[in-house]
Amino acid sequence: MKRLRITVNGVSYEVEVEVLADDDEAALHAPTSFNALPPPAKSDHPPPMPSSAATPNASATGPGVLVSPIAGIVAEIKVNVGDQVKENDPLVVIEAMKMNSNVSSPVAGTIRAINVKVGDSVRQGQPLLEFA
Numbered sequence: 001m002k003r004l005r006i007t008v009n010g011v012s013y014e015v016e017v018e019v020l021a022d023d024d025e026a027a028l029h030a031p032t033s034f035n036a037l038p039p040p041a042k043s044d045h046p047p048p049m050p051s052s053a054a055t056p057n058a059s060a061t062g063p064g065v066l067v068s069p070i071a072g073i074v075a076e077i078k079v080n081v082g083d084q085v086k087e088n089d090p091l092v093v094i095e096a097m098k099m100n101s102n103v104s105s106p107v108a109g110t111i112r113a114i115n116v117k118v119g120d121s122v123r124q125g126q127p128l129l130e131f132a
Contacts, residue, residue, distance in 0.1 A: 005090065007100045064112065064131030068122045069103060072096030077118060079129070083111045092116070092128050107131060 006013050076093035079085060090102040091111075109131035116128055 005088075005102050005104065007093070007102055064107075064109065066091065066103065066106065066128050066131070068092075068094060068124055068126045068128050070094055070096050070101060071123045072101070072121075074116050074118050074120045074122060074128075075100055077114060077116070079111050079114070081111050081114060085109060085111065094122065103128065105131075 002017050002019055004015050004017055006015055072094040073096070074092060075095040077091070078093070079089075079091050085091065085105045086108045087105055089105045091105050092103040093100050094103060095101075111129060112132035113130040114128075115130070116122060116126075122128065
């Protein structure tokens with residue numbers, strides 16, 4: 001069972017959901033085929049580091065940085081700089097495909113900076129706010 005917070009017409013509900021199938025888990029057990037590729041050419045340069053925008057979850061990409069789990073429009077910011085928050089407190093509401101999604105705090109802490117404002121378009125993986 002997973003506990004989720006769902007907002008419908010501006011009213012938040014906490015619900016428990018039984019997960020019958022998980023796409024991530026199914027992908028681990030899916031048949032896979034590989035094509036042989038030649039080894040990469042040698043280079044004097046180190047390989048590029050992945051960007052933080054490639055991180056699709058609402059978690060910290062660095063110390064105390066919360067990123068957007070989805071692309072959408074910032075509909076509401078529920079905190080201010082200096083606010084104390086607990087883990088799972090709703091922080092930001094993002095509207096995508098006419099649905100509002102709460103982005104909750106992954107940790108307890110103090111809001112150090114808010115990097116977006118209401119009406120901003122955000123992409124998946126974009127930093128939303130920072131914790132002190």
